Amino acid sequence: MCAAGRRWGRRQRALLGAVLLAAWQAAWGQLRYSVPEEMPKGSFVGDVAKDLGLQLSEISDRGIGVVTEGRTQYFALHGKTGHLVTAERIDREQLCRLVEKCVLRCELIVEGQMQVYRIEVEITDINDNTPTFKEIELEERMSEMTAPGSRFPLPDAHDPDSGRNSLQSYELSGDEHFSLAVQAGPGGDQRPELVLAKALDREEAAFHELVLRAMDGGDPARTGTARIRVTVVDANDNAPVFSQAEYTVRVPEDVPVGSTLVTVTATDEDEGLNGQVKYSFKNKKSSSQIFHLDSETGAITLGQSLDFEEGDAHELDLQAYDGGALYDSAKVVITVTDINDNAPEISVRSALSEISEDAPTGTVVALLYVQDRDSGANGEVRCSIDKDVPFRLESSHSTTSYYRVVTASELDREQVWEYNVTVRAADGGSPSLQSSGS
Structure with missing residues (x-):
């Protein structure tokens, strides 16, 4: 292994050592881990078996699976070690373009116990992006009558990295006629401006060539450049x-x-x-x-x-x-x-195919996940179940996205040997959108 590889390995181990384990609450717990972005597939995230107190033999016996929010499964459970590992290479900037703290969420489902444990994994940033300008060749036209001290906005650079790895400063090089000023935007962003420091004379110089540099705070720092060509034109009052x-x-x-x-x-x-x-x-x-x-x-x-x-x-x-x-x-x-253009979505995360008629009241027969992509009232979902069946809905205490279908009264196979239970979900939009699942 080369020296750079060993340094990267040490950095991985140091970052992966920062594992946070949250409070444990009955059947609904939560684990928190962190992992750097761009790690290879199969990289270690956390020792789930150890943190939950599960024996390795229990993992295969109880049917334990990991479900990631969204269509892409970013994490998997290693059956032999009980470790949570990456299932895909994760690009923090692609997933969390506008979010400072990038957190992916998944659920560990123990089907035999009808238990769900929420897992949050923070994706930490590495300095893998260079500040870039949308255009690296810029044209500015400026009247020779422009007063010294006049300011002209310049395009800002973009660096999708976060913290010190993101854009930190600008520099301008060229000639004595121009200088650089950087203003702070309302959101804390930096906005570069070209300042005319000395009066222009078209007859003396019809063009001025400048270079604008944008630097991030990584170690080592990355730099992006844009060339600015200022054309001096005759007076326009x-x-x-x-x-x-x-x-x-x-x-x-x-x-x-x-x-x-x-x-x-x-x-x-x-x-x-x-x-x-x-x-x-x-x-x-x-x-x-x-x-x-x-x-x-x-x-x-x-x-x-x-x-x-x-x-x-x-x-x-x-x-x-x-x-x-x-x-x-x-x-x-x-x-x-x-x-309100998205209807609620109901998915069955776990369900029993059969149940004994002497099962006690409150026995869990299915675990449901409900979501609505809309926001505000349009995304607030209410679930209901038919009243003519001996079952009721219970919502999770840790998240309103999960519901459990449990028995509401005693069952009698001789009277009814099979039930088709329909769950309906309606959002708070006007008009409300609805969906159902059986």
């Missing part, structure tokens, strides 16, 4: 001015494609070509093909269907520019509101 620095609009997720969501406006006091205002996205990828901007009218229309569950907010950076290459910037924030 007035720049366009947006009517608002930030436009906000709320739209339901079912708004029809082609609808006009908002119209931005900017005015320019100049005449002729220098006073003709047009509009554009500041970055070519800013619209992500979802929104269309009319360069003449400033109208923003919907190009693709929205889905609240895939994204509840969109930010668009716009420019209004005139014929003399002066411009103003504005931001459009589009908030997507949820509609």
Whole structure:
């Protein structure tokens, strides 16, 4: 093994040693572990058998399985060791793009005992991403009459890593005419600005070449760069001015494609070509093909269907520019509101195929999992069961997502030898969406 491999191995063991075991509550317990992202398939996560006090022989006898929330199963139980291991290589940035603390949840189901233990695994970050700009070649046009001290927003870099491994600072190199200022955004993000430090003279220099660098705080640090070419143009006395620095609009997720969501406006006091205002996205990828901007009218229309569950907010950076290459910037924030477009889903996690007629009242016959992808009242689910059967529903004390079907009275095989129990789930939307399972 090479030296780098040994260092990585030591780091794995150090990180994997940080295992947290939560309080144990009757039949519903919870375990917490942590594991670095990008670990190979089959990597150790936690000693589940030891932490739950299970013997290895019990694991095969009782029928124990691991179920991960979502379609992808990221974890598995090693039958010979009782260890929880990774079933897939996990990319933290792909799973938790907008979440600081990345936690995956799964359930350990002991079918023979009708018990469920919740397991939370925190996916810790490694510095596997470099700060990047959407465009590495940038063009800025600036009038030679621009006053020193004027500021121009620059595109920010993106680093999906977290903590110190994420974007930490910017640097600008070039010539004495320009300097860099970094402003703090309302969410703590850094917003670089190009500052004109010395008056421009087109006859002296028609172009200025600059390099903007973005650095993260990893060890070693990673750096991304973008080249900026400033073109000096002849004087244009007035720049366009947006009517608002930030436009906000709320739209339901079912708004029809082609609808006009908002119209931005900017005015320019100049005449002729220098006073003709047009509009554009500041970055070519800013619209992500979802929104269309009319360069003449400033109208923003919907190009693709929205889905609240895939994204509840969109930010668009716009420019209004005139014929003399002066411009103003504005931001459009589009908030997507949820509609009740997802029905509750019922899945049977475990069930008995038969039960003795002398089983005591309260015997568990099935374990159900219920979920609704909507949010708020649209995602609040109520479950019910037919009243003409000797069974009732019990919800889990640790999570409202699980229900147990238990016997509500004594059974008599001579009177009824088989029951088909139907469970119905309804959400809190208006109108409510429903589903059922047997």
